[in-house]
Amino acid sequence: MNLADMSWTTVKEAVCKDPNPRIIIPVGSVEQHGPHLPLSTDTIIAEHIATRVASQVPCILFPTLSISYSLEHADFPGTVSFTLQTFSSIIAEIADNLLNSGFKTLIVINGHGGNRAILDSSITSIKHAHPDLELYSFTILDIARKRFREIRKSTRTMIGHADELETSMMLAILPGVVQMSKAVTEEPTFPPSISLESEDLVNVTYGWKTKDVTKSGVIGNPNFATPETGRLLLDYVVQTISSIIGT
Amino acid sequence: MNLADMSWTTVKEAVCKDPNPRIIIPVGSVEQHGPHLPLSTDTIIAEHIATRVASQVPCILFPTLSISYSLEHADFPGTVSFTLQTFSSIIAEIADNLLNSGFKTLIVINGHGGNRAILDSSITSIKHAHPDLELYSFTILDIARKRFREIRKSTRTMIGHADELETSMMLAILPGVVQMSKAVTEEPTFPPSISLESEDLVNVTYGWKTKDVTKSGVIGNPNFATPETGRLLLDYVVQTISSIIGT
Amino acid sequence: MNLADMSWTTVKEAVCKDPNPRIIIPVGSVEQHGPHLPLSTDTIIAEHIATRVASQVPCILFPTLSISYSLEHADFPGTVSFTLQTFSSIIAEIADNLLNSGFKTLIVINGHGGNRAILDSSITSIKHAHPDLELYSFTILDIARKRFREIRKSTRTMIGHADELETSMMLAILPGVVQMSKAVTEEPTFPPSISLESEDLVNVTYGWKTKDVTKSGVIGNPNFATPETGRLLLDYVVQTISSIIGT
Amino acid sequence: MNLADMSWTTVKEAVCKDPNPRIIIPVGSVEQHGPHLPLSTDTIIAEHIATRVASQVPCILFPTLSISYSLEHADFPGTVSFTLQTFSSIIAEIADNLLNSGFKTLIVINGHGGNRAILDSSITSIKHAHPDLELYSFTILDIARKRFREIRKSTRTMIGHADELETSMMLAILPGVVQMSKAVTEEPTFPPSISLESEDLVNVTYGWKTKDVTKSGVIGNPNFATPETGRLLLDYVVQTISSIIGT
């Protein structure tokens, strides 16, 4: 059930009769995803996952936050990003309002990898301000990556942007918006001492701008993408989230 | 054309070949609209108008801002509002980004009357910061009201919320989400010296909270609403905006 | 009675014995008003109106806020304007303090048209923070304009700045500071599709800087100004405000 | 010459023809000054001093900031104080604007002792942001105190508020607003180890609220005040400031 479609009286009833009213907040982005994917790629994926989770688990669905924290892509036309201060205020104020409306559990489902850090640190603040609120944040890419390693065709696990992983998901959800004929592959070199394979990326956060490491905005090989890979990844993510937040 | 559907390369091309690239930013709200209308009423109306304007006038369409400045309704469950500081930062930062992307004209189409003041004062700031940016802000209700006075069935021109005017528009756009059986009429009394007829409301801004003046959240009489009234109002608003921003 | 002239003990007594202690906050500006009017034009007009209202209605008078939100005039030497964030904090903090002092009603009388939006949106915030506070905001020009249309000599109702309307008021209040010999007339063209007549300005907010539309800072024809026009306008504004806030 | 009385063209001329255009910013307060002095005591004194300095030294006079940073008096009705963040933004933004108008030297003449610290730290920021701006800040009480020690009747040099010093100045400037019949004397004890004599107050800043140390809001003995003392102090302050800023 979408919050947007409900009246205030319906929200009130729903919140009153449920001992643990939960709400899912999908977070997308307006951010370059190479020449072959739309700026709303993260929004489309986050809404797809959130809608499926909400159909399995009794939750209300909040309107997707379509703009988030994408400063690393700011050099590419069409990208729109809030500052750290504004985006963290956005998250905190939404939580304040939803708590006032009677919700007891907030579940963020985030489609943009670059948002994870700011969402995580915001959750610490919100939990501090509202100790009784239950808070979950899921970043789709971080969940998908485990399954991706098992099924990918790409020869390396990249940090990845508009790559086999994201493109596959998009081919599975909304193939009409993917322009595979424009898909290019870029495998940027980071400082030679940083492997883009996952272990180093656990060990270090390196400041980078997409423009400095790619020309197209793509990091990875979208040409390996298939709808089948996308479906396997999406199913895995939906299953993982649903199983953690329970029923 | 929706910005969200474009890739960054398409945005770049569109912006480069157009001497005056324009973008429309629809602004909705998540805000109570009585028991018979959804929380997203303003969003639905703003997107409807913006889409029609963008089909008549060469403009790109930005993703709708679905949460805005609705503190007066904050006592009703489901309402979500940013603070003044955060919402004005949101507008300012979006403008910064769109300017960086190459847009030269920003056109806000706002579905929530309570946003007009904060949008107007934000525009002053943005124009000061970016003198070359051309900026328009339209508030749908303020435009519709003139036509409404000619065709309404309601016996008084109220400040209005979820009333004949808004309900008619919703019946014209998306009748399936309007629950007329739940529509109630409330005609609140403001301090006796303030007439809710328009002249006094030009003369004074009076601080009020919906909860203090209504029980249902409705200000006005939605039972007079008809799809015909809605269509006339929507046509008038689309026509007015298109004619001001030109072609 | 001016708050500034009272001691804290007198304020305490006044507030205690009055079931609804009210305070008027005049808001002026330090802002260009063409070559013939002083920078404090809005301050002089706001103080004049506020003093007369306070003599008719039992209210305490707060010291005039002499600097406000005038970014559209910032290119003209002598103009001083706060940012949106600072001016809205100023208003909110004054309200907090006056509430703590025991005042129950705040009445803003605003001399600068460009302040209306930021005052209106601030009032929404203050009412949200302090639901028991009664709040009114009057913008002198918006009230005067109705009467002005009936008596003006100018051939068009302009958005107006340092024009027949403002100059007439100044001639009525403090003729010694008006230098009519320097008064120039400018009737700027806005984007051709925007009529400066009132209906379009209800329909759209257009971002503009005075410097881009005038050379002198004047928008309108101050040479039509007379003290008689000024007196009629001032009387009308005082009467309108007094009648709305009651006795 | 008051900036408020000038038109923008006059300001432009004045600033252009003067190699070092200077502007004086008087800072007052809306703050309790015991039962016998008005809330605007600091404003009256600051304006008096500033006006006399501006008559001796070629300077333009800015409108007095009538509200400042008076949190220590916030428990007394009528006191109005900005927060630290807002008042420092006010100062910084005024400086930005005056620099843009062409002024090269800013001279703050401050009537409220409690403002000195926030003004001093703001000046460090402003100088950092605008290295070419020349900045002076004078706090009237700090200057007057030296002369006061030579001529006072009070038996101790107190931290002082609404005391012999301030009351004398007010008797000299505007005796009509001083209600000597209501003047009470309070000589609060601070923590026993802190002498209110000057040396300890150089050595330590102790956090205090007026309400915790006095009942009347007075710290000191206003009954010793005379217009003669006031005149001597005022002359001394005017002379000191004029001599430091030169001619």
Place this chain on the structure above:
Amino acid sequence: MNLADMSWTTVKEAVCKDPNPRIIIPVGSVEQHGPHLPLSTDTIIAEHIATRVASQVPCILFPTLSISYSLEHADFPGTVSFTLQTFSSIIAEIADNLLNSGFKTLIVINGHGGNRAILDSSITSIKHAHPDLELYSFTILDIARKRFREIRKSTRTMIGHADELETSMMLAILPGVVQMSKAVTEEPTFPPSISLESEDLVNVTYGWKTKDVTKSGVIGNPNFATPETGRLLLDYVVQTISSIIGT
């Protein structure tokens, strides 16, 4: 070489003669670490690692930030934490200053796991503001955990606080401050669906406060700690960081 020990002339020389002057910023915390470890545990570990890295790799060492972002521990006396807004400003302003001083690479070595998210999101902002600055952030616990899994005695890989991992490091660095007799073991249960084993913690961020899941502040089993384990972990972390930032 510690920045604190250098004069400005030495800094200038060092920065000028080095084509890539690098600076390490250790980040600690003032935060509960159970009854057996000091509040400065993270500071001690971060300084130890940073000092050893700086002895292997030509870098200057910045003074340790001893207070950071520890809101999850705020219920335990002695914990001191900045808000999200303040701590992110601290990081951003230090970066601005170090860039002005001529540094080209900033390397954060962070001792508090809870800081990783806010540091990561800050780095995105700083890189956006200063594209030429090279930025690395290392969180010691995240690096140590991999090695820890190979050598730990604890029967589960917990999220961990003041546990075998941290206590071992402290026994290796500064055994005199560890009070093993006070070490207690707590193995909190999180919502049953969240395994504290690493995979789930990659998949979800769950909002928690230490006080809600433990009584002592310990999460894990510090009684398994040994100096040998600590040395192996510290060596591994120093080696990993040094190898990534190179020589």
Place this chain on the structure above:
Amino acid sequence: MNLADMSWTTVKEAVCKDPNPRIIIPVGSVEQHGPHLPLSTDTIIAEHIATRVASQVPCILFPTLSISYSLEHADFPGTVSFTLQTFSSIIAEIADNLLNSGFKTLIVINGHGGNRAILDSSITSIKHAHPDLELYSFTILDIARKRFREIRKSTRTMIGHADELETSMMLAILPGVVQMSKAVTEEPTFPPSISLESEDLVNVTYGWKTKDVTKSGVIGNPNFATPETGRLLLDYVVQTISSIIGT
């Protein structure tokens, strides 16, 4: 006893058994002190004084704030300064946390003269927010100056930076870090009307940047410095602070 060395349980016990638990917060800086003194000069002096005071008076010692408000020195490499807004938030948030931990008295011991104003104005805010908290702030240089005037070799009492006074203290505390061979003397001229002798500096705050008045960063004559002078000054400061805060 250092807070950093305590566990949370020890803090809890200490705070519970003491009717007036006090904590000393030393404030240093990272700021140029000429070619002969380290950037941490203020930190070293503040920690020395604070440690000695804490050994005489029962107090807990907070970790030194090693970065503060040093914008006037920002042109010299190695200087790191927070903005006014950030540093005042730092102080306010630390106070909030220490109050939550149970401390009732906060004692700031500040080693950088330029911090006094921002600390003083912050204390007003903190006292306003937390009326029951007892707050002291000591600025070492301001205390030392009185004794310095009696024993100095320098021929004038300058505003002073890295001068005989500070260099003497450093020779007494940590002679190994003082490079007397690099000590240079600069006696800058301020605007001719401002004597750097103390009376004028009481009378006026003048905005200055070190770079504009010196080449070396030194204001004064460090070559007169001796460890004996340093010891006398340090003893005097420790004695003065201890006697004010009592036992």
